[in-house]
Amino acid sequence: MNNPDGFCAIDFGTSNSAVAVPDAATGMRLVELEPSQRTMPTAVFYFAEGPHDADGPPRAFGRAAVAAYVEGHEGRLMRSMKSILGSPLIDQTTDVGGGRGAKYSDIVSGYLKRLRRLAGEPERAVLGRPVFFVDGDPVRDAAAQAQLEGCARAVGFRDVQFQYEPIAAAFDFEQQATREQIVLVADIGGGTSDFSLVRVGPERMQRLARRDDILASHGVHIAGTDFDRHIELAGLLQAFGYRATGPNGREVPSGIFFDLATWHLINTCYAPLRVAEWRGMKSWFADVRQHARLMTVLEERLGHELAARAEGAKIAISGGADTTVDLGHIERGLVLPLSEKTAVDALRADLDRIIATAHETVALAGLQADQVDALYFTGGSTGLRLLVDGMAAGFPAAARVTGDRFASVATGLGLHAQRLFAGH
Structure with a gap:
C-alpha cells in the first residue's frame, strides 16, 4: 500500500498501537494492522533460530508475536517497550535468544518500521506521547521524547511531530460535540494515566492552533x-x-x-x-x-x-x-x-492516586469539579469499573462518555495530522 499524501498518525501504546492514514472518503481512517483488527499489540517476538533478512533478526509482531510465545517457540517476547523510553536501558543490548543481541532502541525502531510499512511508508508523522513519560523528571522526560523521535527518524520519517495522547482523545470527542464544553479527558492505558482539561466545540474544530483551548494537562506513570x-x-x-x-x-x-x-x-x-x-x-x-x-x-x-x-x-x-x-x-x-x-x-493506592491526579488537573486550570461538563474515558484500562466509577463520583455534574478504548487516541492524532499536513 502506498500513501500518496505522505503522512500518518501513530498511537504507539504501551500495550496496543494504532495508525491513521489519509482517506479520500472519510478524511482519515485507521489502518487494518492485522486481519480485521485496527489495533495491534505492542509486542515483538524474536525467534532464536532463522536467518537474518534485510530488516534484521527473524521476528513476529503483534498477535503473531504473542502467539509464537504461547506456542512455545524458542526466542524472546518483548512487550511494554514504551516503558524503557527515558531510561538508560534504551542504549543497552539485551539477549533475544539464539546467542543474538538487540539494542532496545533497535527493538522500538523495528516495531515503528512495521507500523510505517503498514501505513504505506509515509515520510511525515504525528506521534502520540503521554503527558509524562517519566514522572517528576523533566530531563528524562525530554530524553524519552527525543529517543522516540530518533527511533522514528531511523526508520524513514523525516518530519516527526508530537501531540499529547489525551489531547488527541479530546479531538476525537470534539467530533460529537454540539456545543462548547469543558471536557476532562482520561486516557488510562497500559503505562500512564494522562489527563487533559480541554475546551472543545464545533466552532473550534478547524483551528490548527489549539494551545489556548488546553486548560491543563497532568499525568502519572501508573496504569494497566x-x-x-x-x-x-x-x-x-x-x-x-x-x-x-x-x-x-x-x-x-x-x-x-x-x-x-x-x-x-x-x-x-x-x-x-x-x-x-x-x-x-x-x-x-x-x-x-x-x-x-x-x-x-x-x-x-x-x-x-x-x-x-x-x-x-x-x-x-x-x-x-x-x-x-x-x-x-x-x-x-x-x-x-x-x-x-x-x-x-491491591489496587486501592494506585486508583486513589489516579483519581487524585484527575482532580489536580482541574485545579491546575483554576476550576472546580462542578465546572467540568464531561468526562471522556479512553485507553484500555478504562474498562476497570472500579476506576471509572470512582472517578465519576468526584465529578457528579459531568456527563460520562466512553470513547473507543483502543482507538480514540489514534483517531484524534489522525485529525491533528490532517490539520498539520494536508495540502502541504
Whole structure:
C-alpha cells in the first residue's frame, strides 16, 4: 500500500498501537494492522533460530508475536517497550535468544518500521506521547521524547511531530460535540494515566492552533501494567512464596517476585546463576510446594504466561465479580481464587492516586469539579469499573462518555495530522 499524501498518525501504546492514514472518503481512517483488527499489540517476538533478512533478526509482531510465545517457540517476547523510553536501558543490548543481541532502541525502531510499512511508508508523522513519560523528571522526560523521535527518524520519517495522547482523545470527542464544553479527558492505558482539561466545540474544530483551548494537562506513570503487577503479587505470587516466612523465621526474599511481575524484567529471572541460586533456597520455604512452583516458573520460563494470567484475572474482576485463576500448567489442579476485595485492596493506592491526579488537573486550570461538563474515558484500562466509577463520583455534574478504548487516541492524532499536513 502506498500513501500518496505522505503522512500518518501513530498511537504507539504501551500495550496496543494504532495508525491513521489519509482517506479520500472519510478524511482519515485507521489502518487494518492485522486481519480485521485496527489495533495491534505492542509486542515483538524474536525467534532464536532463522536467518537474518534485510530488516534484521527473524521476528513476529503483534498477535503473531504473542502467539509464537504461547506456542512455545524458542526466542524472546518483548512487550511494554514504551516503558524503557527515558531510561538508560534504551542504549543497552539485551539477549533475544539464539546467542543474538538487540539494542532496545533497535527493538522500538523495528516495531515503528512495521507500523510505517503498514501505513504505506509515509515520510511525515504525528506521534502520540503521554503527558509524562517519566514522572517528576523533566530531563528524562525530554530524553524519552527525543529517543522516540530518533527511533522514528531511523526508520524513514523525516518530519516527526508530537501531540499529547489525551489531547488527541479530546479531538476525537470534539467530533460529537454540539456545543462548547469543558471536557476532562482520561486516557488510562497500559503505562500512564494522562489527563487533559480541554475546551472543545464545533466552532473550534478547524483551528490548527489549539494551545489556548488546553486548560491543563497532568499525568502519572501508573496504569494497566501496574494494576497487573499488583494483582499478580497479591493474588497469584503468594502461592509461590511471596511474603512467605520460612522455618528460620525469615521472609523469603521478595526481589524475584517483583521482577516476575514486571514485564520488561521477567527475562532477568531466567539467568542461569539466578535460577541456580533459587534452586538452592528450598530451605527458606516452610511450604516446599511454593518453592517447587517457583522453580517450575523459572526453569520452564513461564513468567510471561503467569503475568498474562494476572492480566486476565484483572479483566475478569473489572466488572465487579470474584474469579479464579487456573494455573494447572504450573501444578496440576492448581486453581487460585481471586476476590474483588483482594483486587480492590491491591489496587486501592494506585486508583486513589489516579483519581487524585484527575482532580489536580482541574485545579491546575483554576476550576472546580462542578465546572467540568464531561468526562471522556479512553485507553484500555478504562474498562476497570472500579476506576471509572470512582472517578465519576468526584465529578457528579459531568456527563460520562466512553470513547473507543483502543482507538480514540489514534483517531484524534489522525485529525491533528490532517490539520498539520494536508495540502502541504
